[in-house]
Amino acid sequence: MLWETIRLALLSVRRNVLRSFLTLLGIVIGVAAVIAMITIGSGTTEKVKNDISKLGSNLLVVRAARPERGGSTSFTPRRLEERDLIGLRKGLTNAKAVSAASQSTVRVVYGAENIAAQVTGTDTDFFIARDWDVSSGRIFSESEVRSGAGVCILGETVRQQFFGAGDPDGMSVRVNKTSCKVIGVLQAKGTSGFGQDQDAVVMMPLGAFQRRIAGNRNIDAVYIAAQDGVATSAVQESIEGIMRDTRRLAPDADDNFEVRDMTQIADAMTSATTTMTGMLGAVAGVSLLVGGIGIMNIMLVSVTERTREIGIRLAIGAHEKHILIQFLVEATVLSLLGGLIGIAIGLALAGAASLTLSIPFAPSIPIILLAVGFSALIGMVFGFFPALRGARLDPIDALRHE
């Protein structure tokens, strides 16, 4: 009986392929959006988490503070200077690396090739703090850092662009019109969770960067790695104390710098992706509601169109429940079909996104099953009223219906 009814439902879907498809569009779009968003969202979260764990959970970053909205007028942010760095280097006892860095996106040229790379001026401690290493060649020596020598380390993308399979060691590249000698290549890091190529970079000693590229002695950020086994919060407190001392801030003055640890940054990033997923989920929810109303509408049309059929069925002995089940099954089959098409499209979209953004493809079986169940539920809920209307028809009136 149930099988019979399902067969009947599929038959009536097939009889009206175009109409069925148009009806299903709402469900298809809704389910596809949900599946794509959640799959892409969880892939992104996974990627961001990976990136951040690569950054190291014991890393702290000191920057010039941004003024708080509505903060006191006496507040003036101050750029990081040589003095701050020296203060931190001398004062911090619970850090294993204190590194200054400045960055700028600059065109790097080799022969006829050129590429826009993020150029970072820094020191040897940077490699400890960020846990970076070279895949070939070497990092800067202490003396190269001290003298601000014209040497550089290339990111993998830059190396590939300029030298292909070749070894760049000892070659000269031009960074912002000054030439520097390649001493090593960084280990490849791939694309970040936000689709940024992390290998389109060039590293050079901070002094060289300040003199030849920035043209000033600014420091963008100080990266500090806490000693193993020391809580980042303890290190953060020490940093704040030293910075205030170095800058001679009055006890009641606001900090004119900020210290953040990577777990805070990680939380901010994941919560951003979660909010995004949530918002798009709400949009998808609305589209599912619209899809449900579409199903209800088409089922009402179907019941009206088939009034005479219902009359015949009632006359030859169908119960109310037979008619109810028939139309309920039809609505459910219809919306389930939409759900399955939506899941297929959603997964295809997520697959394409994971290829182009190079994030992991992370389909979730429970979410897919939930979508299947939910689309069936939509069919039942929105199909119920039309089905009930059909079941309650008076057989005599129904038979007279033209």
Added chain:
Amino acid sequence: MTEKPLITFDQVWKTYGEGEASVHALAGVDLSIRRGEFVAIMGPSGSGKSTAMNIIGCLDTPTSGRYGFLGVDAGRLDRNRRAVLRNLYVGFVFQGYNLLPRTTAAENVELPLIYRGAPASERHKLAAEALEQVGLLGRQGHTPAELSGGQQQRVAIARAIVTKPTLLVADEPTGNLDTARSHEIMELLTRLNQDLGLTVVMVTHEADIAAYAQRTIGFLDGHIASDQLNRKAA
């Protein structure tokens, strides 16, 4: 005749509408029909024939009075109980055939058996038998659109008898058919009445169609105006 009648009307009224505008489609009808009878109902348009047929077929209930079917007070049963009664004991033939479109003859005939919960193999067997009885073996796979009016009405009759009912209710079964086709259908109904002992109640406007029955009841303004046995065509 000691056997209880199959059908009894006891002061049956059927009233549509309220107060001034009310119409008495049936106004105190008394009637009894025995098992195995072949009855024709005649009368002018609007005299209440279809209204009576709907009550006889347990599709409808009287406004007042008692309708007894198989000794049951069928007029007091709820719609689902009447659905069971129809499914088990009543077969319907309509003027407009009323087959399901885009559905094969065999599937149409099987339909009442589906609501009885019969297994597929039994349904196929019984449907084939019923189609053979109406002379349509070999047309199982045709849809109504592929069949002539006469053939469609035969499929409808096969659907009505596939459950081996006690009563066949036919409201103007030949109303849409030409004379030759009408007589073929009437010969079929007569055979079913004689061979299977099927009780047949039929509405018609034509005397030569009514002549196939053993008894003719004349309706006029919701009353029975005449009730007579036909000359037996031997």
